[in-house]
Amino acid sequence: MIASYVVKLLMLIEVLMSGARLHVDALSMGYYDMSCPIAEPIVRDVVDQALRQDPTLAAGLLRMHFHDCFIQGCDGSVLIDSTRDSTAEKDSPANLSLRGYEIIDQAKQMIEDQCPGVVSCADILALAARDAVFFSGGPFYDIPQGRMDGSRSKIEDTINLPAPTLNTTALIKMFGQHGFNIEELVVLSGAHTLGAARCSSFKHRLSNFDSTHDVDPNLDSNFAKSMSRTCSQGDNTPMPLDPTRNSFDNAYFNALQRRMGLLFSDQSLFADPQTRRFVNAFAMNQAMFFFNFQQAMVKMGLLDVKEGDEGEIRLDCRKVN
Numbered sequence: 001m002i003a004s005y006v007v008k009l010l011m012l013i014e015v016l017m018s019g020a021r022l023h024v025d026a027l028s029m030g031y032y033d034m035s036c037p038i039a040e041p042i043v044r045d046v047v048d049q050a051l052r053q054d055p056t057l058a059a060g061l062l063r064m065h066f067h068d069c070f071i072q073g074c075d076g077s078v079l080i081d082s083t084r085d086s087t088a089e090k091d092s093p094a095n096l097s098l099r100g101y102e103i104i105d106q107a108k109q110m111i112e113d114q115c116p117g118v119v120s121c122a123d124i125l126a127l128a129a130r131d132a133v134f135f136s137g138g139p140f141y142d143i144p145q146g147r148m149d150g151s152r153s154k155i156e157d158t159i160n161l162p163a164p165t166l167n168t169t170a171l172i173k174m175f176g177q178h179g180f181n182i183e184e185l186v187v188l189s190g191a192h193t194l195g196a197a198r199c200s201s202f203k204h205r206l207s208n209f210d211s212t213h214d215v216d217p218n219l220d221s222n223f224a225k226s227m228s229r230t231c232s233q234g235d236n237t238p239m240p241l242d243p244t245r246n247s248f249d250n251a252y253f254n255a256l257q258r259r260m261g262l263l264f265s266d267q268s269l270f271a272d273p274q275t276r277r278f279v280n281a282f283a284m285n286q287a288m289f290f291f292n293f294q295q296a297m298v299k300m301g302l303l304d305v306k307e308g309d310e311g312e313i314r315l316d317c318r319k320v321n
């Protein structure tokens with residue numbers, strides 16, 4: 001009992017200190033407190049309203065923020081539409097199947113009505129992803145703001161996104177290049193507690209898997225059958241990434257322990273001893289998952305952010321000014 005209070009107290013101190021650090025050297029908490037205090041409540045209301053209509057869009061917002069940050073930094077580049085001369089990130093053939101753009105547009109429009117030219121699309125997306133996690137039952141956390149919007153959105157940059165065929169060694173390397181350690185890779189993968197993947201993202205596990213196995217041996221056989229049934233309805237048929245696709249919880253990690261991870265990349269986190277202990281820890285302790293997740297999300301939200309005149313405040317999130 002006392003031990004758990006001590007742990008909580010230490011966690012609290014760590015949060016406070018990391019908040020203080022962020023304040024000095026990067027973005028800041030309450031960045032819009034003077035210039036547009038209504039921005040944060042507007043985003044929350046728009047997100048809540050949209051998710052009450054369609055809870056599956058929470059996953060869309062969370063994934064969109066991740067893709068934004070991993071390409072060109074968290075600068076709203078994922079929101080830009082293609083133009084006649086340039087094919088944007090969002091039109092990658094992998095198609096990314098990103099969803100929720102309308103929510104960002106709506107929040108942006110309402111914010112522009114209140115405080116024109118003040119709040120960046122990158123910040124709106126970061127806030128929306130944060131609010132989507134909370135709406136779905138996950139942790140609430142404060143995020144620093146002040147990201148500026150970028151102007152580059154190129155289809156070729158999307159090769160920097162992780163593919164579901166990557167093993168843990170490759171994932172560790174890729175996340176390491178973005179400054180994340182092994183535990184952070186595992187905790188961020190826990191975002192797959194929300195949402196679904198299309199058959200095209202996992203069908204490689206079901207036949208001709210490798211030279212010695214037809215089906216991925218790290219796959220529960222009944223689960224493999226239900227994946228095959230999904231795929232019999234076509235490559236674009238979605239299947240939930242965990243048993244509770246609209247709840248932000250630790251069921252994803254419990255599923256990995258039962259070899260019921262949908263993506264090869266997810267299941268490989270349990271197969272590999274470098275990451276398995278973190279999977280087990282988060283499966284056992286949801287509070288620990290939530291706490292580590294929020295810290296890793298704050299960190300992800302700071303990837304290569306543009307500040308001051310390194311970017312602009314886009315007036316329409318779909319096009320550069």
Ligand code: HEM
Nearest residue numbers: 059060063066097162163164188191195196197198201265
């Ligand atoms: C570890 C490496 C990762 C890989 C290989 C990966 C790959 C994928 C793939 C292939 C899908 C399904 C796409 C489709 O079939 O339509 C997906 C969905 C998703 N990813 Fe990841 N992802 C990774 C990390 C992350 C991170 C760090 C986040 C967020 C913090 C995230 C959030 C999501 C969400 C929420 C969905 C569901 C989207 C929806 O239902 O609309 N992923 N991911």
Ligand SMILES: *[C@@H]1O[C@H](CO)[C@@H](O)[C@H](O)[C@H]1NC(C)=O
Nearest residue numbers: 091093094095096097098236
């Ligand atoms: C990609 O997304 C667009 C827009 O959401 C959709 O119209 C198109 O059919 C998708 N393409 C593929 C290959 O899934």
Ligand SMILES: *[C@@H]1O[C@H](CO)[C@@H](O)[C@H](O)[C@H]1NC(C)=O
Nearest residue numbers: 165166167168169170171272
């Ligand atoms: C992981 O993937 C890389 C690149 O495809 C490969 O070279 C390596 O042998 C794989 N590692 C394991 C443990 O399977």
